[in-house]
Amino acid sequence: MKIIIDDKIPYIQGALESVAECIYLPGKDTTREVVADADALITRTRTRCHRDILEGSHVKFIATATIGFDHIDRDFCEEAGIGWTNAPGCNAKSVEQYVGAALAHLRIHHGFQLAGKTLGVVGVGNVGKLIAKLGHALGMKVLLNDPPRARAEGSANFVSLDTIQKECDVISLHTPLNMDGDDKTYHLADDSFFSQLEKNPVILNSCRGEVIETQALKSAISAGKISHAVIDCWENEPAIDLELLDSVTIATPHIAGYSRDGKATGTAMSVRAISRHFGLGLDDWECSNVEPAKTQSINIPDAVEDTEVAVCDALLQTYPIIEDDARLRANTTEFEKQRGDYPVRREFSYYSVAGQREAVDILAQIGFRKS
Numbered sequence: 001m002k003i004i005i006d007d008k009i010p011y012i013q014g015a016l017e018s019v020a021e022c023i024y025l026p027g028k029d030t031t032r033e034v035v036a037d038a039d040a041l042i043t044r045t046r047t048r049c050h051r052d053i054l055e056g057s058h059v060k061f062i063a064t065a066t067i068g069f070d071h072i073d074r075d076f077c078e079e080a081g082i083g084w085t086n087a088p089g090c091n092a093k094s095v096e097q098y099v100g101a102a103l104a105h106l107r108i109h110h111g112f113q114l115a116g117k118t119l120g121v122v123g124v125g126n127v128g129k130l131i132a133k134l135g136h137a138l139g140m141k142v143l144l145n146d147p148p149r150a151r152a153e154g155s156a157n158f159v160s161l162d163t164i165q166k167e168c169d170v171i172s173l174h175t176p177l178n179m180d181g182d183d184k185t186y187h188l189a190d191d192s193f194f195s196q197l198e199k200n201p202v203i204l205n206s207c208r209g210e211v212i213e214t215q216a217l218k219s220a221i222s223a224g225k226i227s228h229a230v231i232d233c234w235e236n237e238p239a240i241d242l243e244l245l246d247s248v249t250i251a252t253p254h255i256a257g258y259s260r261d262g263k264a265t266g267t268a269m270s271v272r273a274i275s276r277h278f279g280l281g282l283d284d285w286e287c288s289n290v291e292p293a294k295t296q297s298i299n300i301p302d303a304v305e306d307t308e309v310a311v312c313d314a315l316l317q318t319y320p321i322i323e324d325d326a327r328l329r330a331n332t333t334e335f336e337k338q339r340g341d342y343p344v345r346r347e348f349s350y351y352s353v354a355g356q357r358e359a360v361d362i363l364a365q366i367g368f369r370k371s
């Protein structure tokens with residue numbers, strides 16, 4: 001059998017060679033000609049798995065080593081009998097670290113107090129649940145908006161988008177990109193959304209760029225409707241809107257999920273899925289070549305005056321988010337290159353904390369180790 005594999009998926013080389021011919025290619029080069037005689041694809045978001053490349057091919061299964069699957073035309077796959085899977089939750093902790101670092105940056109460099117503020121989480125799945133936990137740990141009041149879950153589970157734990165717009169000081173978006181239907185999220189944040197914000201909130205988008213209408217966000221920023229925007233996901237990546245980039249507080253090149261741990265999990269989930277689908281005997285495959293990482297120790301002095309600042313300092317020690325922002329602003333044409341060459345980032349569980357008890361307890365709630 002033949003498998004086409006995106007060459008930017010780390011740790012996968014050697015995994016499937018004993019059972020298949022493996023061809024490694026840049027996502028954008030996965031063309032109709034290339035996939036014609038392939039049996040399976042292992043992709044990232046940069047391969048549009050649509051009719052134009054898949055129709056008439058041998059492809060029977062697609063595994064994307066990502067959480068998002070909006071690059072896969074699911075209707076066409078069903079019509080053509082092509083199975084597919086994503087890697088649910090693989091990099092959710094990485095996104096939690098991203099949002100934590102963004103909030104910590106706003107606290108330390110822009111004086112944006114966190115405890116007591118209201119955080120709205122829109123989309124409460126694998127990522128959104130962790131963001132809610134993070135908000136609680138930081139002493140925020142947390143409101144959840146997730147209409148599909150509210151319908152399935154009852155509305156008691158959820159609020160309307162209207163309530164989010166009225167009551168939140170921070171709104172973090174974690175929905176899939178749904179182009180249509182009852183739960184459409186395409187341009188969920190449009191002029192009407194921004195016009196109804198009452199508390200000049202911080203807006204974070206680390207889900208999909210198209211969930212926010214770019215022009216509407218730019219207008220909302222210039223009208224002072226929002227206090228800070230933190231944007232990881234953009235419309236029309238990699239050709240992002242440079243006016244928007246200039247007006248946001250933190251700008252990053254779609255790397256919220258790019259921890260080494262998240263990448264390794266996505267890779268392993270994809271290999272196992274291909275194995276299960278074709279019966280290849282690799283159902284328990286693990287990445288064996290992830291860079292070894294020693295637990296890093298963070299010490300918080302007992303005499304620390306402001307616990308919130310100490311917690312935020314610790315969050316930024318695990319991930320100095322502004323370095324990603326600076327790199328993108330310095331070279332906006334390298335959006336994809338910066339993603340491809342992304343530096344090693346490890347999640348909270350690689351950090352142990354000791355010292356001032358309250359800060360240590362807060363950090364332990366979000367996955368730091370207590371030492």
Ligand SMILES: NC(=O)c1ccc[n+]([C@@H]2O[C@H](COP(=O)([O-])OP(=O)(O)OC[C@H]3O[C@@H](n4cnc5c(N)ncnc54)[C@H](O)[C@@H]3O)[C@@H](O)[C@H]2O)c1
Nearest residue numbers: 068123124125126127146148174175176183206207256257
């Ligand atoms: N920036 C990154 O690097 C990065 C990394 C990981 C995930 N993501 C993206 O983040 C998003 C969330 O990922 P996840 O793993 O939590 O997905 P998930 O499927 O686990 O959760 C999504 C949640 O959104 C809810 N939802 C659907 N439509 C909604 C609507 N109209 N309004 C409110 N909620 C709605 C769903 O019911 C679900 O609970 C996805 O778009 C994913 O592609 C981005």
Ligand SMILES: O=C(O)[C@H](O)[C@H](O)COP(=O)(O)O
Nearest residue numbers: 044045046066067068257258
């Ligand atoms: O959906 C996801 O998992 C994330 O958006 C992920 O970071 C996308 O990464 P890519 O496939 O573009 O490398």
